[in-house]
Amino acid sequence: MNNNLFVELKNVKKVFGPVIALDNVNFSVLKGEIHGLLGENGAGKSTLMNILYGLYSPDKGEIYIEGKKVKINSPFDSIRYGVGMVHQISTLVPQFTATENIILGTGKDKYRLKIEEEKEKIKKLSTELGLDFPLDVKIKDLSAGIKQKIEIVRALFRGAKLLILDEPTTSLVESEFKDLLKTLKSLVKKGVTIIFITHKMREVLEACDRVTILRRGKVQGTLDKKNMTTENIVKMMFIEKDIKVTDSALPKVELPESKKSEKPVLILKDVSTEPTEQSIGLKNISFELYGGEIVGVASVSGNGEKDLAEIIINPKKITNGEIYIDGEKINDLSTLEVFSKGVFYTPEDRIKEGILPEGNLKENILLGHHSEERFLNRKIFVKWDEARNATLDTIKKFNIYAPNEDIVIRRLSGGNIQKVIMGRAFVNPIKLLITHNPTSGLDVSTVEFIFKKLVETRDNGSSVLWIGEDLDELMILSDRIIVLYKGELQGIFKRSEFDKYKIGLLMIGGQK
Amino acid sequence: MKNKDLFRVIIIYFLSIFFAFIVISIIAILFRYDVIKVLKTLLTTSFKTSFGFQETIKKTIPLIFTTYAFTIPFMIKFFNIGGWGQMLFGGTVTAVVGLTLPKIGINLPSFVMIPLLIITGILAGGFFALIAGFLVAKFDINPIISTIMLNFVAVQFLNFIATNPIYRDPYEGHPITIPLPKSGTLGFISGIPYSIIFAIISIIFVFYLIKKTKLGYEITAIGYNLDSAQKYGINFQKTILLTFFISGALAGLGGTFEVINIHKKLIEGFAQTSGAQYGIFGVLTSLIVAGNPIGAPVAAFLMSVLLVGADALQRTMQIPVEMVFLSQALIVLFIVTFRERFLRRR
Secondary structure, X not given: XXXXXXXXXXXEEEEEOOEEEEEEEXXXXXXXXXXXXXXXXXXXXXXXXXXXXXXXXOOEEEEEEOOEEEOOOOHHHHHHOOEEEEOOOOOOOOOOEHHHHHHOOOOOOOOOOOHHHHXXXXXXXXXXHXXXXXXXXXXXXXXXXXXHHHHHHHXXXXXXXXXXXXXXXXXXXXXXXXXXXXXXXXXXXXXXXXXXXXXXXXXXXXXXXXXXXXXXXXXXXXXXXXXXOHHHHHHHHOOOOOOOOOOOXXXXXXXXXXXXXXXXXXXXXXXXXXXXXXXXXXXXXXXXXXXXXXXXXXXXXXXXXXXXXXXXXXXXXXXEEEEEXXXXXXXXXXXXXXXXXXXXXXXXXXXXXXXXXXXXXXXXXXXXXXXXXXXXXXXXXXXXXXXXXXXXXXXXXXXXXXXXXXXXXHHOOHHHHHHHHHHHHOOOOOXXXXXXXXXXXXXXXXXXXXXXXXXXXXXXXXXXXXXXXOHHHHHHHOOEEEEEEOOEEEEEEEHHXXXXXXXXXXXXXXXX | OHHHHHHHHHHHHHHHHHHHHHHHHHHHXXXXXXXXXXXXXXXXXXXXXXXXXHHHHHHHHHHHHHHHHHHHHHHOOOOOOOHHHHHHHHHHHHHHHHHHHHHOOOOOOHHHHHHHHHHHHHHHHHHHHHHHHHHHHHHOOOHHHHHHHHHHHHHHHHHHHHOOXXXXXXXXXXXXXXXXXXXHOOOEEOOEEOHHHHXXXXXXXXXXXXXXXXXXXXXXXXXXXXXXXXXXXXXXXXXXXXXXXXXXXXXXXXXXXXXXXXHOOOEOOOOEEOOEEHHHHHHHHHHHOOOOOOOHHHHHHHHHHHHHHHHHHHHHHOOOOHHHHHHHHHHHHHXXXXXXXXXXXX
């Protein structure tokens, strides 16, 4: 037995219905390392970590922690063994301060909260770790990066020696990622062990000491630092798949010469919206979008990019300024009227805003088209046969893996759900596609599929407004990139002027 | 997968009813009643005599209407507790129209009068529910509150009409109006009220509305996921208003038939059976089938079987009807609990 092992999982198997999520997985993590866990969507990363964290119990297999065989039935057990998790989506209570969140559910005293004492302890711990954050500000007023630090401290405060970070960079800005990296390295020096779940090659290369690659529920192998090359990793991730790889492990899609239309499809003139609790609002946005081009919107999440997408399909939200489609002012149109102009939209959060989870594929494809003459009899009755045809057509065109059109959509995988949402936009000929993070959380082959679809749309003379979180992705496919920061337009870059540093700097509010 | 789900649902319903009857049996034993006789009376009275069956249908009809009144708004996650008030209001306005016309010298033939009264009930009930719909659409006032409050308004409006010297029957000690003109009433076919036809039409209407129309699709979509539905252009406010109108219209229609077919006049507390009002039974019935519009009439019928059984228990064995209310409440509780426990999605 190797004394250096912190966690060892042996022959772990987990089956969900017909799906073998994990098949005889052997996985071990050394004390004091940052261990990457890499794999496509549905490769089994989350399942494996949920087993270690006690959310699932394995059908077969053993777990050893520091050499001792253990049974983990719940997160209470896992924290007793020193396993803590930082989830992808913040689990902090937004109305509580950092201190309140960290001590939530910890105190030994049954009836009293010793906030001041605990606060001192937290302060001490966070200074020791070199993680500073305001202790008395409500979580809802803090940035994603700070929240993550608080989650890390919370796990450690409860005695975690092993931290599982589930795609920790999803909501982080470039600079926050650098910060996180520094934090992780310093934590490791203090003896903390880290499992880092990710999709992104670059993060593995920069952050991890070793990496284990999962594919379809099986371990493909573990690489140590010296064997950790892009080529090795990608080979392991996609052995049979014919995926071309660029430096950043993004699919390579050719972008032919743009055939820009003469007249703009979309014009925004000095458009502003009111800031709300959820969004920062837009301030005097003006730009034009032509047929035959993809315009990428680069912004850190929460800088008005969601408003930008939504005011086009729901222009009534605009408080100031004008918006035109094909030269026609659309300020007073409803969403369905905008759709009837050949505009369509795929929202940011595919589950919460994009689908009817309990609805079947027909009901989901019909959404947004439900007022079109094509799908209605005498304006009242839905032509379900027609909806079915459109669905079958979409399943075929978009390669959606679904047994039939009556299946409830939540039973599909994330990639297939995204394809349904995309497919819905192409039920009718499209003039302008507004798409918000269409590729987030998807495996590379699906990303490639969506990329190709966007390019195809553009090459057919339509326009794409693509709001993306990943600058690398935007730079591959955009004809122009617009940068938004705090609801204001920071600049427009032509393809020939793309410069990661310049754009990135504007995204985080640096000087032009 | 689907068959497995269906199998589970059947098991859940079977077990819930089974457990509820076990509790009833225990109580019956504690009170020294003959358990076998209690259960037999409860379950078979509806089918033993034609009178029992007629009574069951008479209760089923209003129950179908109030069940729908709860079910349709429930599909978009709103609780319409006002089915009772909407039923009372619909019935009361129907009576006002039916009594006023002859008084002012307008005597319409049956084939005009009946449709007129039916439309009156639809509009009155729809309008009454629309108040709650408007309050939630415009001011975000929870319909649980507004509909319960409006129930009181409807009760007082009914009392106001039934005790009003213009309409009141002076020979009755109880607030009851004079009878409706003959042209404004419906009869019975072998003991079953004509309104059964309209109840069946309503079932077909609701089925078509939900499964085949654009509005039905919009209601379903909102029920599945409000955010997605709104993002893709479904007008939530408009759907709320229409949903409440339709649900109130159905309840109001139920009230109309109680007035023109069962009582043939307006009686204080007409929308009641066995001492409990149809509105709350509609809620129970709807919850039993989880707000499923297709299952609603079946549940309404079964509920009526129990109610008729309960009446018989009271008559023959002096067992209070409340015991049956208890069993109905338990069935609902068991079903809701088992459904959460065994059909919950991972």
